[in-house]
Amino acid sequence: MSPTMRGTRRMLAVTAAAGLALTMAACGSDDGGDAGSDGQITLKVSTFGTFGYDELYKEYEAANPNIKIVASNEGDLGKYTTALTQRIAAGSGAGDVVAIEEGAIAQMVKAADRFVNFQDHGFEAGNWVDWKNKQATTPDGSSTIGLGTDIGGLAMCYRTDLFEKAGLPTDREEVSALWPTWDDFIKVGKDYVAKAGGEAKFVDSSTNSYNSILMQEAGIAPGYTYFDTEDNLVFDSNPAVKKAWDTANAILDADLSAGLKTFTPEWDAAFKTDDFAVLGCPAWMTGNIKNNAGDDFAGKWDIATIPGGTGSWGGSFMAVPTQSKQQEEAIKLAKFLTSPEGQMSAFGEAGALPSSPKNFDNPELKDFKNEYFSDAPIGEIFIDGVRDLKPVYLGEKNQAVRDAIENDLRSVEQGQRTADEAWQQAIASAKAAAGV
Template sequence: MPISRAAAQATLRLGAVALAGALLAACGSGSSGSSKSSADGGKVTLTVDLFGTFGFKEAGLYAEYEKAHPHITIKESSTENEADYWKALQTRLAGGGGLADVQGIEVGRIASVTQQQADKFQDLNSFGAASLKNDYSAAKWAAATTTDGRTLGLGTDVGPEAICYRTDLFEKAGLPTDRDELAKKWATWDGYLELGKQYQAEADSKSHWMDSVGSLYSLMMGQQKERYYDASGKLVYQDNQAVKTAWDTSVKAAQDGLSAKLAQWTPAWNQAFSSGSFATIGCPAWMLGYIKGQAGDGGAGTWDVAPLPGGVAGNWGGSYLAVPKGASHAKEAYELIKWLTAAPQQAKLFEKQGSFPSNLGAIKEVEDVKDAYFSNAPIGEIFGKAAESSPVQVLGVHDNDVNTQITNALGEVERKGTSSATAWGHAEKGVRNAVG
């Protein structure tokens, strides 16, 4: 997702998609997990509620599933901003109605689901999910499993990170465009920002090095095993040196004028993918599909992908598919998510949309994939290596909330000129309000 793909995730999952409330209220108001076929000859309409661009519809997977299961019709609703999606989902879970048969869960929310909301979701093991455990990495499976062994979601993608960049804008600014050469020049974050200063000195005044410093911050934090919580579940973001380093680096980038000052997941940000307002963007694998959707056919061949600065790969986003206890068609919903997350479908999704698989069989299958849209970049190799070396992150129940408050505060720095100290104070206040 994503940036679930939250943001992608998000929404890619980094990172994000808008609830069709009336549809969900009409189709997903069951109060139990029992499976109910409609009166129309046993036909079933499965509702799927997501955020960001998961890519199932775009890759033709829904159509393929419906063809193989003529009694099934799939209707997807989506919310572009994962935070808006999560807020609406909490309202529906609290009321017990209006839920879809399938709900997407961003990785930054999965600890909240397993630790605080397990009673709101189906234990997928009751449908046979335990047999799928070895299809995933131990960390991906464990994150969606409660301490008493209930499995509450099946993994879709993960978010290994890279940098996506506009080769045409680089050429105009006199910068190299070869991905291997760039990887050497921005082997460190200082190198990445120094190249940004060179770009800024030569580029059109309406074009900037990066889309937002919030994106830069999220990339850097994706490289950390421990971010906002420690392994005991204690909130530690205020004392984490990695958070301070990412914050200070992002503030400096804003002060140096390297950002286009675009809030992610907004209409202006979406338009900027094709307008040339920024030359580079933090690019978890799921962002590839988002770029294609926003830049369109005209962007083909103007984008490329290079490994992440900083000397270590990172992860930003990734998602799960879950079945709430309010689902009208729980058994059919499980069969759908089992199929969507199986190796052949995850491999196809990566080839068409860029969502990097969490299914181990699919990861092996896509290692040689290249993407013509991104200048024939070896995305299977780039993201595969990133996934192998990404840290297994410690996730807390309010992981996404903390990240959102910090990136919102960074937005104040770049768009309003708020001082670093004042903005950080706003972030701390926001975290206190969100966490309670």
């Protein structure tokens, strides 16, 4: 046996294979796929998570035989936004129609010149609630870069079985009546923890409550959170922020939080335990609970109103980058997907809560009952909350600041800092994240 001979022959084979691969790679590079020779137009649609658009794509292609939709869906929102931002910055490679999440829209509005201004293309403002439009519009009102898809109306999800064990009411009306304010909520929580005993806590995390309260308080006054409408950092002077911070710390003080970090494997896993009993619940969270808790917990969850009034957290937009070579067709498709009818289709497919007031009285939505959540009238509960919301301005660097503040709050939760130390730290973190 001659290892050298064998080695040489193998190396030759590998080289040949690689040569072939190179050729294939070169051939595979012509997938630009814009207008074909037969007038066929390909539109690329980029989304993340669950949008519920599959039926709409089919419908649109059937109605427009010259359009072919190539849809790509990314699982992870963070990765999606990073890649989208890079493609927008580099000036190529983004889809013809792209989804933008609420947390990233302010950033994109700052670069409004890189997106099609829908105001120049027959923008029908009445198709969306006013505050939703405001989020995707430049401060001077001259340019709207995104059309609203869904919204994240706030409610409070709770475990009926655990409430019953702790001797609390289980009916959603009665439960809602227990906590008109966050102070009441904390009282109920203490009561629950005392009666449930053991390691059981009331809420999953402090950050979930914090974000909900912040959006509520900012909606009441002054209409913005970390940044005022001129994009100055107002973290330590905005009373809404301090109120949300203090309430979240009161929840921690009362030892009500299970200290889980949301959207982590540990948090996912805790849905299969009795570690916590309530969860701040934007509309999209219901799908999350259902998937994490699984069939064993069907009928053990219900939905009540959230303390302290209403609010919205999350939701997305569809936009058309100016780098698209098919702008006209892309605009048509974006309008179709986000139309009131399109939103109802997405609600049917994926439970995305519509952002169009034209749908709010639609019986299909209003009378919808969610079996998993003890037949709770989901549509009614969430819609009531968002109808009259006041717009909350989220600054360009909102996401960066929010991430930093959540971390500081979590450091109290993990016992690394006292509430006061963490507040001082948060002021510094906010400045660093905002770059001032």
